[in-house]
Amino acid sequence: MQSVACPTCGADVIFRSAALPVRVCDYCRTLVVRYNQGAQGQITENGGEAAILPFDVSPIQIGTEGRCFDQNFQIIGRVRWAWDDGAWNEWLMLLADGSHAWLGEAMGQFMALREVVLTGSLAQVIRRLMNDRPVKPGESGNIDGQSYEVADVRTVRCIGCEGELPFTAPAGWETLSVDFRNRDGRCASFQKDRHGPTLYVGHHVTLAALQPRNLRPLPGWSVPAYG
Amino acid sequence: MNRSSFLYALWCLSVMGLYLTAASQGYSPFADGGRTASAARAYGPTHK
Amino acid sequence: MAEDDSVRSLSCPACGGTIALRAAGYTVTLACEYCGTLIDATDPAVRIITRYNEMQASLAIPLGTRGTLRGIEWEAIGWMERSDGWATWEETLLFNPYEGYRWLIAQNGQWSLGTMLTAAPQRDGPDQIVGGRRFTPFYGGNTARVTRVAGEFYWRVKPGEEVRASDYVRPGFMLSLEQDDREQGWTISELLTGREIRAAFDVDPPPFWIPGMTPLAHQPSPYARRIKDWWPIAALSFVALLVLLALFGRTMQPQMFSLSVTPDGPTVSQTFGPIALPLGKQAMTVEALTPSVEQGWVDIDVSFVNRKTQDSYDAYALNEHYSGQDSDGYWSEGARSQTLKIASLPAGTYDMVVDVQAHHWGSSGNWAFDSSSRTYKAEGQPPIEVNLTVARGARFTSNFWLAVLMILVPPLLMLVLHIMFENARLAQKDGSPADADDWLRGMESP
Numbered sequence: 001m002q003s004v005a006c007p008t009c010g011a012d013v014i015f016r017s018a019a020l021p022v023r024v025c026d027y028c029r030t031l032v033v034r035y036n037q038g039a040q041g042q043i044t045e046n047g048g049e050a051a052i053l054p055f056d057v058s059p060i061q062i063g064t065e066g067r068c069f070d071q072n073f074q075i076i077g078r079v080r081w082a083w084d085d086g087a088w089n090e091w092l093m094l095l096a097d098g099s100h101a102w103l104g105e106a107m108g109q110f111m112a113l114r115e116v117v118l119t120g121s122l123a124q125v126i127r128r129l130m131n132d133r134p135v136k137p138g139e140s141g142n143i144d145g146q147s148y149e150v151a152d153v154r155t156v157r158c159i160g161c162e163g164e165l166p167f168t169a170p171a172g173w174e175t176l177s178v179d180f181r182n183r184d185g186r187c188a189s190f191q192k193d194r195h196g197p198t199l200y201v202g203h204h205v206t207l208a209a210l211q212p213r214n215l216r217p218l219p220g221w222s223v224p225a226y227g
Numbered sequence: 228m229n230r231s232s233f234l235y236a237l238w239c240l241s242v243m244g245l246y247l248t249a250a251s252q253g254y255s256p257f258a259d260g261g262r263t264a265s266a267a268r269a270y271g272p273t274h275k
Numbered sequence: 276m277a278e279d280d281s282v283r284s285l286s287c288p289a290c291g292g293t294i295a296l297r298a299a300g301y302t303v304t305l306a307c308e309y310c311g312t313l314i315d316a317t318d319p320a321v322r323i324i325t326r327y328n329e330m331q332a333s334l335a336i337p338l339g340t341r342g343t344l345r346g347i348e349w350e351a352i353g354w355m356e357r358s359d360g361w362a363t364w365e366e367t368l369l370f371n372p373y374e375g376y377r378w379l380i381a382q383n384g385q386w387s388l389g390t391m392l393t394a395a396p397q398r399d400g401p402d403q404i405v406g407g408r409r410f411t412p413f414y415g416g417n418t419a420r421v422t423r424v425a426g427e428f429y430w431r432v433k434p435g436e437e438v439r440a441s442d443y444v445r446p447g448f449m450l451s452l453e454q455d456d457r458e459q460g461w462t463i464s465e466l467l468t469g470r471e472i473r474a475a476f477d478v479d480p481p482p483f484w485i486p487g488m489t490p491l492a493h494q495p496s497p498y499a500r501r502i503k504d505w506w507p508i509a510a511l512s513f514v515a516l517l518v519l520l521a522l523f524g525r526t527m528q529p530q531m532f533s534l535s536v537t538p539d540g541p542t543v544s545q546t547f548g549p550i551a552l553p554l555g556k557q558a559m560t561v562e563a564l565t566p567s568v569e570q571g572w573v574d575i576d577v578s579f580v581n582r583k584t585q586d587s588y589d590a591y592a593l594n595e596h597y598s599g600q601d602s603d604g605y606w607s608e609g610a611r612s613q614t615l616k617i618a619s620l621p622a623g624t625y626d627m628v629v630d631v632q633a634h635h636w637g638s639s640g641n642w643a644f645d646s647s648s649r650t651y652k653a654e655g656q657p658p659i660e661v662n663l664t665v666a667r668g669a670r671f672t673s674n675f676w677l678a679v680l681m682i683l684v685p686p687l688l689m690l691v692l693h694i695m696f697e698n699a700r701l702a703q704k705d706g707s708p709a710d711a712d713d714w715l716r717g718m719e720s721p
Contacts, residue, residue, distance in 0.1 A: 056300015057372045085431035086303045107301070107429050108375020109393055137459045149395050152458035185394040204393035207373055218372050220282065222348070232504045239512040239682050246516060246678040249671070250523035253558030257673035258618035260577070260590025 006030055015164060016076050017094045022165040024077075031161075031168050056080075058105060059207060059223075060091050061216035062163045068103070068112050068210055071096040075103070077163030081156045081177070092165060100166060102200060103210075104189070110207060111187050113200035116144060125150065129178055129190055130197050141180075143188050144201050148180035151187075287312060295339065297352045298370045302427040306353075308338055313424070313433060335381060335478050336367050338426040342475035344388065344467075347374050351476070353426035359417040359440065368428060376429065379472075380464055385481045385491050386472040387449065387464035396443075396450060396461060403443045403450055405463060410443030410450040411716060413492045415705040417441070419453065446495035446719050466493055486692070490700040498693035499718045505686050512682045516675055524670030526560050532627070532663045538571050538635040539652040548626035549582070550665060555622055558669035561615040564662040565594040568611055570637045573659060576630040577615060581623045590615040597636060616669040633659050693717075 002015045009028040023032045064075040077092035088106035095101060104111040118126075123141030128134075139150045158173040175193035181204070189200045207215075208226050215223050228236070249255060283296040287307040294307050296316060305316045336342075336351045343349070353368035364382035366389075378389030396403040396410070403410045421436045443450040451462045469480045484490055484497060532547040552559075563575045572595035579588040592615050598607035635653040645652045697717045701709035 057298055058300060059373045086429055087300065089300075107391070108370070109391065111393075137454060137457065151395075151460070154457060181393065181395050183395045183397045187393070215373070221372055224373050229504065231501050232508065235501075235505050235685055236508050238685060239508055242678050242681045243512060243515055243519065245681075246519055246674060247523075249674050250519065252556045252619055253669060254556070254619045255558070255616070255669075255671035255674045256677070258558065258590075258669075258671065259592075259615040260588060260617040261619060262586065262588050 004032070006032060016074070017098070017100060017164055020077070020092075020100065020164045020166050022168050024162050024165070026162075031170070033168060056089070057218055058089055059215050059218065060089070060103070060105060060212075061214070064091075064212055064214050064216070066210035066212040068093060068205065069095060069101060069114070073101070075163075076100075077161070077165045079161045079165065079169045080159050082159045083154045083156045083177075087159065092163065094164075101202070103205075110205045110210070111189070111202055112205050113187070113189055113202035116199050116201050118197055118199050126190060126199070129176070129192065132192075135178060143180065143199070146182055146184075146186055148182045148186070148188055151179045151181045153178045285314075287314065296427065297339070297350060298372070298427055298429070301370075301429045302352075303431050304424070304428045304433070306425045306427075308425060315431075316427070334367075334425070335365070336379065336476045340476060344369075344377075344471065344475040347371060349374075349377060349475075351379070351426075353428045353432075354424065355421050355428075355432060356423040357419050358422050359414075359419050363422070368426065370427075378462065378464065379476075381478075382491055383482075383489060384479065385494060386467045386478065387491075387493070388467055389451075389462045389464035392461040392463060405450060405461075408445060408448070410445050410448070411713065412441070412706055413444040413449075413704050414440070414442040417705075442492060444493040446499075446717060447493060449491075449493035464493070466491070466495070484696055486695050486699075488699070489703070490696055492700065492703060494700065496693050496696045496700075496717055498689045498696055501689045502686055502693060503718075505689070509682055509686055513679060516678050516682075520670070520672070520675045524558075524668060526666035526668045526670075529664050529666040532629075532665065533660060534629065534631065534663075535658040535660050536573065536631045536633045537658050538633040538656040539654075540633065542630055542632040544628070544630045546626050546628050547663075547665075548624075550579070550625045550627055552620055552622050552625065552667065556619045557622075557667055558671070559588075559617045559620055560666045560669040561590065561592075561617065561627075562612065562664040562666075563592045563594060563615065564612045564664070565659055566611060566662070567657070568594055568596050568633070568659050570597055571595065571633060571635040571656075571659075572609075573631060573633045573661065575613075575661065577617075577663070578628040578630075579617065579620060579625045580628055581621070581625055583623055586621075588617050588620055590617050616671060618669075618671075627663075627665060629661075629663065631661050 004013050004015070005011070006013045006025040006028060008030040009025065011025060011027045013023050013025050013032050015023055025032055060075055062075055062078065066073060073093040073095050075091050076094045079090045081088055081090065088104065091103040091105060093101045093103050101112060101114045104113060123143055125135055125139055125141030126143065135150055135153055137150050137152055140147060154177055156175060156177045158169045158171055160171060161169040173193065175191050178190040180188040185204045187202060187204055191198050211226050217223055283299045284293050285296060286292065287294055290307060290312065292307060294305065296302060296305060302316045305314045306312070307314060334354050338351050338354060340351045341348055349369035349371050351367050352370045354365065356363060356365050362382065364380060367379040367381070369377040369379060376391070380387045380389050392405065396405045401412050417440050418437050419440045421432055421434050423434060424432055438453040438455050441452045447466050449464045451464065453460055453462070472478055473480060482488065484494070530550065534543055534545050536543045559579060561577050565573050572593060575592040575594065577590050577592070592613035594611055594613055595609035596607065596611050597609050598605065635656055697714060700717070701713055704713070
């Protein structure tokens, strides 16, 4: 854990993960980037202010804990994405071994995803996506030794973020997002923006399977007792 | 047991009851013989 | 969090009414519950998508209603009506922030609970397999079109929106694929029992299927369930009847009587007795045996006459036997023995009055003209012995089969109704016509 002062408002900005370079100041919403362990936070070059997150009724919040990938995790950040017809959350999980993973939350369903390296022999579908060629839902291809189907293809933009992040996520940042799923409940997500492609692989989870603690209480609803 | 099964079981029981009644009365609608329709064969005068 | 309520309220830009936003953050489209205007909920300024003058339909489950279905509390937040050209159905979107979304699909008064799948089904020939359960194709390549909407949705739904839909069924469940150019999604809907849906949301009970109604593609035949529930009862009853058949109807105290009669001779009438019947009513069994009848027949009339009341209980037996040689060799037909069962004789003392007449058939033997009957009669035929065995009691197998038939009538009726139900259900099937597999599948339990 490391604490720095926000370069804009001077408030304490706490980094819980040693590996993550970006933190949104909880008070003034400045994107604080850490260049090395000792350095002061700085405002990013491209404007630096994260949009205020719109109100939503997600059951997850920063500080929610649980188990995923056979480890304990804690939610430390979030990016909210939107496309023409909807929006969803990508929650950043800090795992017990210090690595991080994403918990995607869309349409009330959850996906636990970890980044994989885009090397080696890639499926034709992935190579076409990397070359900006069109891909349709229903097409199939192998990722990481598993057969997947394309579930949806859309261009999305970042509409807000909070907490700690592995990258700067300025509002309006656009990326191509392609979701895959297979018959075992595994899923994958391919994203490509102007910086390049990334691939995430994981599986669908239910909230109950995460054995979550410290869920966000929502007035009018009782928090289920898990575990 | 649901209601329809109960009613059917009741039906089966009543069929068996009918069978038992018929057996105890030595009755069958398909018997080779029984009481003659022409009733009693009276012998002797009927004059009163 | 600054918010202290999970419901946001905003005012409709069209009519000014205050509307509640129940799934903030997920909801994209909000239809004003007063005027039906579609509002873009992603726009902080709240923008009108489509303005409607049409008043809201009166919904079976009003939006905002909460109900507990299978232990989870749900709130109805959206409603839409969809049509594929010939069928129209309604879908109510249920929301619980900790559980996500479910759909309540209402068609023909039946309710199904729809859950979106996260795993793609496994294809096996024309079928799809989800979690080890096989779904067979039913509707193929229909276009489902949204006709009316109200409330909140997690995508930008609007009337006229179309998806291509294919449906696979197994009794009680439907697996639906809906796709457009951007995404494809699988949903499993499970038919809810009337009790379940009524306990959760106060709706009208689903109608019970009767001939003439159109069943849903995944509606399990209510008659198949009955047939399956009933057959152990029928089998048990059959066994019980077999036991009853064995226990009752034994014959007791046999008495033997005999007389002889000349073929084409006069009718022999003889009275035997007394035959005593103790308490109650009982049947009598008379076995009439004519061991020597050949090329002829014997008419045997048996009457039991109650000595006290002179009531008569009659039966008739015809014993006959014919044989000969033809190109195929020896042939014979007819029975030399008959068993007569006489029903329900009251207790008392009886005489058995037997009238026997024997006849000869054929051209062999000596013939003489009988002037009284003006016919030719055989002469010189040996007399025929008639042996009568009389016993108390009788085993009526006809009663047994009648009882078996009566036990089978209700299941057979259910089978007929089941066939009518499956005919009506499978008549809606797209693609290849219904085959034996579809029929057998209709018998499976949900």
